[in-house]
Amino acid sequence: MTCKIVFLDRGSLPATLRAPRFAHEWQDYPQTSPDQVTARLQGAQIAITNKVPITRAMLQALPDLQLIAVAATGVNPIDLAACRDHGVSVCNIRDYARHTVPEHVMMLILALSRNLLAYRQSVDAGEWQQSSQFCLFQHPVRDLADMTIGIFGKGSLGEGVARLAQAFGMQVLFAERKGEAHTRPGYIPFDEVLAQADVISLHLPACDATQHTLSHREFALMKRDALVINTARGSLVDEFALAEALSQHRIGGAGLDVISQEPPRDSNPLLDLRHPNLIITPHCAWLGSGALAELSGQLIGNIESFVAGQPHNLVT
Numbered sequence: 001m002t003c004k005i006v007f008l009d010r011g012s013l014p015a016t017l018r019a020p021r022f023a024h025e026w027q028d029y030p031q032t033s034p035d036q037v038t039a040r041l042q043g044a045q046i047a048i049t050n051k052v053p054i055t056r057a058m059l060q061a062l063p064d065l066q067l068i069a070v071a072a073t074g075v076n077p078i079d080l081a082a083c084r085d086h087g088v089s090v091c092n093i094r095d096y097a098r099h100t101v102p103e104h105v106m107m108l109i110l111a112l113s114r115n116l117l118a119y120r121q122s123v124d125a126g127e128w129q130q131s132s133q134f135c136l137f138q139h140p141v142r143d144l145a146d147m148t149i150g151i152f153g154k155g156s157l158g159e160g161v162a163r164l165a166q167a168f169g170m171q172v173l174f175a176e177r178k179g180e181a182h183t184r185p186g187y188i189p190f191d192e193v194l195a196q197a198d199v200i201s202l203h204l205p206a207c208d209a210t211q212h213t214l215s216h217r218e219f220a221l222m223k224r225d226a227l228v229i230n231t232a233r234g235s236l237v238d239e240f241a242l243a244e245a246l247s248q249h250r251i252g253g254a255g256l257d258v259i260s261q262e263p264p265r266d267s268n269p270l271l272d273l274r275h276p277n278l279i280i281t282p283h284c285a286w287l288g289s290g291a292l293a294e295l296s297g298q299l300i301g302n303i304e305s306f307v308a309g310q311p312h313n314l315v316t
């Protein structure tokens, strides 16, 4: 039997994909809106999605669907409980971003700790040219070697950030789960990490348990010059609480690659803030060329192994 594969948001993956090595019919769309999903997936056994949500109501109308191949690590757009109930498997991409995301994290930390954007602005404004000294020293510069990084999430990316941070001489603390009474070997209690860290970097999946991992209480526990880095998912941070912590100088700065709504169509408390110590990048940490090549290979490999009856990278 020929298997029908539909990629709902091919436009979200700037990479070449090889054809799966089995008889198939392939259809792809640059983008798919929620109201187009069920029509486009009619008769399909395999759906590929990067960020197009698949809900319980959609699954009810898709009796042929067997596999949702997510073209990303984060599976938050998929209703996993509904997939289990409908016997639809879900797989994702793993460990492909182990260099690209940690490098992006270090870029954000360095830019914030060395005041890169403020110094660039000074030069653009002609202030160096008018300086009486050979250099400008308007903005504080902190060395990473004196700093402690608290990492939340000890998976591929948390471990990758730890490796780079150690190479910069940073002390690394892995945080235990929020609200966990017992601390596992190799972890430090959640609140202690918040209090001790100069940099806090989030590498948790988006799910109910991680929603607003950082909110008012957590910002109040941090050092006044702490830097918060989020390259995981926007839902991990209470954005109103972060905007308040930044504007009240409760923390030192933030570097974000992800926000709660992407692309941001409505107003967002962080995009509206325009704070000098806030750097926002447009969910581009995953775009390293090696990472894209690995993601593409895994995506097709996941589909082939599922069809061969030996599925891997299954989330459910």
Ligand SMILES: NC(=O)c1ccc[n+]([C@@H]2O[C@H](COP(=O)([O-])OP(=O)(O)OC[C@H]3O[C@@H](n4cnc5c(N)ncnc54)[C@H](O)[C@@H]3O)[C@@H](O)[C@H]2O)c1
Pocket (backbone or CB within 6 Å): 073, 074, 075, 094, 095, 097, 101, 152, 153, 154, 155, 156, 157, 158, 176, 177, 178, 203, 204, 205, 206, 209, 210, 231, 232, 233, 257, 258, 283, 284, 285, 286, 287
């Ligand atoms: N910005 C980007 O471009 C980009 C790229 C890749 C991944 N991501 C995001 O980064 C996240 C992490 O990626 P990864 O490859 O490290 O995933 P991973 O699955 O390897 O690691 C996640 C870790 O979080 C832990 N965890 C799960 N629930 C937890 C909880 N409630 N409290 C504490 N720890 C918990 C898991 O045990 C695991 O160790 C992804 O889920 C994705 O959302 C973003």
Ligand SMILES: O=C(O)[C@H](O)CO
Pocket (backbone or CB within 6 Å): 050, 071, 072, 073, 074, 075, 097, 286
């Ligand atoms: O989860 C991921 O892999 C990244 O966010 C890119 O989609």
